[in-house]
Amino acid sequence: MKNIPATDFFIFDLGNVIIDIHYPETIAYIKTHVAPALHSRVDQFYLTDFHLNYEKGLISTSEFRREVRAYFETNWSDDFVDHLWNSLLGKIPSERLALVQKLRKKHKVGVLSNTNEIHVNAVYQILKNHHGVNNLSDLFDHVFLSHEMSLAKPDPKIYRTMLQNLQTTPERVTFFDDLAANVTAAKQLGIHAIQVTNPQVIFDYLSHV
Structure with missing residues (x-):
């Protein structure tokens, strides 16, 4: 020791x-599902207040998913939000x-x-x-x-x-x-x-x- x-x-x-954990790959993957004009938002995603609040348990999972949809201006299903979010995780x-x-x-x-x-x-x-x-x-x-x-x-x-x-x-x-x-x-x-x-x-x- x-x-x-x-x-x-x-x-x-x-x-x-x-x-x-695969941060760069996840950022690139999310960008394939987001309009090019919003790619800068992907780069800042982990610094958003709602992401930080979710890590602290200050907002619910349902609220987090709604914030993600609003932030990326999409109508993704709950399952798809989870899929994108979990693409970060490796072995x-x-x-x-x-x-x-x-x-x-x-x-x-x-x-x-x-x-x-x-x-x-x-x-x-x-x-x-x-x-x-x-x-x-x-x-x-x-x-x-x-x-x-x-x-x-x-x-x-x-x-x-x-x-x-x-x-x-x-x-x-x-x-x-x-x-x-x-x-x-x-x-x-x-x-x-x-x-x-x-x-x-x-x-x-x-x-x-």
Whole structure:
């Protein structure tokens, strides 16, 4: 283990840490279904207030779908909105789940993810179809999802809430996330935070656990 003093909890982001995420491909795919004049809206989609509010659970799935239709000026069905939205999600490599289960033998493991109801339901379907697992709670001791907490990374409040629920202190936690802003925010609170810049990072970092 690399410079991890007395770590009790290993906490993982989902996107690009546990499950592959395809942002550029999804943006390109959505553009094939949107008028060229609205392509700039696709590029800004993830920064919209309604998207951020959905990740915090401040609007319902029905409201999110209505906002998507209005934003892109379409009459897409609910199923098609979900299809486009879930095209972001890739595979969950079995070796990552095996690593989590290895850690779980001696440590507590958890998830802290900015996500939403549509994506979580799709992740559960991937887990069931490809790994015979029903949900994240079957794999992790603690599951912290932004839309259930009304908070999102990198807001320090979400990390403090996690620590309170874990009943621990920051230095007892190691956190893996693919985004620099989320890693920086965690570090500022004293959490051991590692940026996952490629799929091998978690394996190299945890190779001696």
